[in-house]
Amino acid sequence: MHDQVNAAPPEGTPSWLELSVPDPERARTFYGTLFGWTFEDDLCLLDGLPVAAIRPLADGPEWTVFFATDDCDHTAERVSAAGGRVVRPPHEAGERGRAAVVTDVLGARFGLWQGKELVGTRLVNGPGTLIFNELPALEQEHALAFYRTVFGYRPPRRGDTGDLIRPDGHTVASIVFPELLEELDGADEEGRRHLEEMRGSVGLPDGTAWLTYFAVEDARKSVELLAGSGGRAHPEGAQDLPWGRIAAVKDPFGVPFRLVEPWDVI
Numbered sequence: 297m298h299d300q301v302n303a304a305p306p307e308g309t310p311s312w313l314e315l316s317v318p319d320p321e322r323a324r325t326f327y328g329t330l331f332g333w334t335f336e337d338d339l340c341l342l343d344g345l346p347v348a349a350i351r352p353l354a355d356g357p358e359w360t361v362f363f364a365t366d367d368c369d370h371t372a373e374r375v376s377a378a379g380g381r382v383v384r385p386p387h388e389a390g391e392r393g394r395a396a397v398v399t400d401v402l403g404a405r406f407g408l409w410q411g412k413e414l415v416g417t418r419l420v421n422g423p424g425t426l427i428f429n430e431l432p433a434l435e436q437e438h439a440l441a442f443y444r445t446v447f448g449y450r451p452p453r454r455g456d457t458g459d460l461i462r463p464d465g466h467t468v469a470s471i472v473f474p475e476l477l478e479e480l481d482g483a484d485e486e487g488r489r490h491l492e493e494m495r496g497s498v499g500l501p502d503g504t505a506w507l508t509y510f511a512v513e514d515a516r517k518s519v520e521l522l523a524g525s526g527g528r529a530h531p532e533g534a535q536d537l538p539w540g541r542i543a544a545v546k547d548p549f550g551v552p553f554r555l556v557e558p559w560d561v562i
Contacts, residue, residue: 298422300345304415305364307371308447308460309468310429311416312362312409313348313508317549320350322526326548329525330518331424331510345418347425355383357549360397361429361506362407363447364416368394371408371446375400378445389414401442402433404504427511427556429469433458433504439471508553515541515557522547522555 384397392414458471515534526548
């Protein structure tokens with residue numbers, strides 16, 4: 297069961313995903329096997345609807361999450377004013393929409409998406425689709441201040457949390473300390489060695505990056521499928537956590553992401 301998105305989501309919502317890799321054809325084979333995606337040009341489809349895009353390598357193999365904006369140009373200006381950097385200025389992405397690529401105050405890269413014909417990923421919160429995004433940040437407070445300034449997220453009502461909360465009260469992403477992810481990843485001595493290898497997936501100082509969580513029906517089977525297709529998973533495999541069964545993984549190009557089998561019905 298998925299949630300279908302038929303209109304541009306509220307500003308500040310993670311709304312589109314693009315993968316840049318040196319071998320798009322190999323990436324299509326890998327992600328098609330893992331998630332059941334089919335492909336049309338650069339678009340990744342599920343049930344005939346676009347959920348992501350795979351493009352030839354630009355600045356390095358990575359998943360880039362794009363946040364919805366009502367005005368790409370003005371949001372890019374807010375990024376600069378808040379201490380971020382515009383890597384690729386606002387531009388027309390054909391008839392699909394208007395986009396920009398930027399970095400936050402700590403250097404984490406993300407995109408801005410003002411959807412037109414393509415409002416963003418059309419299916420979410422179900423197997424093979426985006427379910428959440430998370431940013432490991434050594435300076436969590438600086439990152440929180442940046443994103444709240446750019447997108448108008450509101451502070452949490454209680455407690456010290458890194459959640460990014462839209463004005464309507466919906467939590468769309470989180471900013472966490474890398475140490476927390478290391479703990480969740482099972483950082484015993486063997487785990488720490490693996491975390492060094494998986495550096496980009498835990499946001500260590502030279503690898504701050506947004507992590508995308510993809511929902512799956514069975515995380516353990518997905519890890520086996522991924523390993524058989526050239527990907528890698530943390531030595532602990534899929535781990536049972538309070539909010540679901542989660543695996544820290546990388547694709548054949550070394551791009552990190554997460555697989556999550558939520559405990560609640562998706």
